[in-house]
Amino acid sequence: MIDLKYLQNNFEEASAKLQKKGVDAQTLEKLKTLFAELKEANAALEAAKAEQNSMSKLFGQYKREGKDIAELKAKVDANKEAMVPLQEKAREAEAALYEVALAIPNFPDDSVPEGEDEDDNVELRKVLEPRAFDFEPLEHWALAEKNGWIDFERGVKLAKSRFSVLRGEAARLERALINFFLDTNREKGFEELCVPFMNNAQMLQGTGQLPKFEDDLFKIEDEDLYLIPTAEVPLTNLYNDEILKESVLPVLMTGYTPCFRKEAGSAGRDTRGMIRQHQFDKVEMVAIAHPERSDEVFEMMVQNASDILTALGLPHRVVELCGGDLGFSAAKTIDLEVWLPGQNKYREISSISNTRDFQARRAKIRFKDGKKNRLVHTLNGSALAVGRTLIAIMENYQNEDGSIEIPEVLKKYM
């Protein structure tokens, strides 16, 4: 959630920032009004409560002293009745405020480039040259079929469309990648965690998936549980509603989880193959950082993900997202796009974001800064999306006969 006090005191500036993310000034105007209304309603209610409390204290005193309480009782009853509409008003004001506030995306950093969509993203650098093929490289689904690696049909039979089954070498390669990623992240100082794959609504709200993006999530029937769309949710919320010691920052965490997404908004895109599935494996990095040092942590995370791709010999480029392409919670995001020679395209394989204090405010993650509590910064990034790495290896390491080499660094894991 954005800082409502900041919005109140710097409306023009805040409004300009959120325009980059396509939030119109009218919505913000409304939010500002709702915030002021809540404050007003609370002030009125609290004054009445203070009155009530002090009279109640007197009441006890009178009784002890054996004084007559009839008059006081009448006053206190009247005040109590007068409080009912105030109570109602405050409650309504709060509900109205949060309905709007929780749906407002994070402020982008000032450095974020202007732009509408992915076409306006800015390439920062390319790493490794794509390999020159002396034959026509195949797309991963063709290679999958040749090698018997991915069983799309039976995945659909078991669940529904956009589920698949990895078989034999592919399944082993998937597992090797997970281990390779986790080991690498651990060597960089990330603690490895194994977390629940279902989280409750409060956690999903903490990281920003709820209430606005409920349709993208798989919900467990009759339970307050959702399948996680990314390990960002459990890892970030590990410290939900906690106050950390400053000395433990930055907290660096990594974990492997499957991720579950309904992907309601992406119908029709990437229907072929394994790019966009309802379930996929991912190794995630999450950092809880001191607000003054989150930029360093961010750079480190980007470098780590890039280094992993380099170690695998996969050509990629580093792209900074423009305002229009930034996710809901992110203040700044850098994507790593891996080269897919079969598709002749760079495709997203990792997305690293600094959410500043946006998630921390929602999830109430703070640290002790001297005597005061301050919100931390939270960061997350894939290192890496496993299925897409598998695809990238298939397409980049293919031979003319359709066979696939195993990258050197993975051999000890196979």
Place this chain on the structure above:
RNA sequence: AGACAGGUGGCCGAGUGGUCGAAGGCGCACGACUGGAACUCGUGUAGGGUUAAUAGCCCUCGAGGGUUCGAAUCCCUUCCUGUCUGCCA
């Protein structure tokens, strides 16, 4: 899943209708003592909101609702923990 017992501050633990945001202890922080430390003594030590304010006021004793002038204390719902039973890897 069923039965019973519980959920109080960083931890332990008292508190069964008013003077309780909460005794006492431990821990922690600072200070005194010391060459330095231990011991001892003193002081301090929850979170959120409002506010210029670490002043005042409001809210929070798992969560939500109710009774009452007044609730940590009484009632209801719910979640969680423990023990036993069942089930299971």
